[in-house]
Amino acid sequence: MIGTQELVMIFGVVVLLFGASKLPELARSMGSSVGEFKKAQKESELNLREFEKSLKDPMAPKTKVQETAAKLGLDIRGKTDDQLLDEIQRSAEKPKEVSEP
Numbered sequence: 001m002i003g004t005q006e007l008v009m010i011f012g013v014v015v016l017l018f019g020a021s022k023l024p025e026l027a028r029s030m031g032s033s034v035g036e037f038k039k040a041q042k043e044s045e046l047n048l049r050e051f052e053k054s055l056k057d058p059m060a061p062k063t064k065v066q067e068t069a070a071k072l073g074l075d076i077r078g079k080t081d082d083q084l085l086d087e088i089q090r091s092a093e094k095p096k097e098v099s100e101p
Contacts, residue, residue: 002010018026066076069084072091076084 014026015023063081065081065084065088069076069079069088072088074084074087074091079087
C-alpha cells in the first residue's frame with residue numbers, strides 16, 4: 001500500500017512536470033477517464049450476464065419462425081426453420097374444431 005510520503009512525492013513530481021496551472025485540467029481529464037472506464041465496465045458486465053443467461057436458457061426462441069411455432073404450442077427443440085415452417089403450415093391447414101355452446 002502506498003504511504004503518505006510516497007503520495008506527497010508523487011504529487012510533487014506531478015506539480016513539477018505539469019505545473020500548477022495544468023493540475024485542474026489534468027484532474028478533470030482523469031475524472032472523466034475513470035467515469036468512462038466504469039461505464040464500459042458496467043456495460044461489459046451486463047453483456048456477460050446476458051450471455052450467461054442465454055447459455056442457461058437455450059430453448060428461448062430466436063427467430064420469427066421459432067417464436068411463431070412456440071406461440072402455436074409446437075415443440076421447437078432440435079428442429080430447423082424449414083421443419084418448423086412445415087409444421088406451422090400443417091397446423092394452419094387443419095380444420096379447427098368448433099365447440100357448440
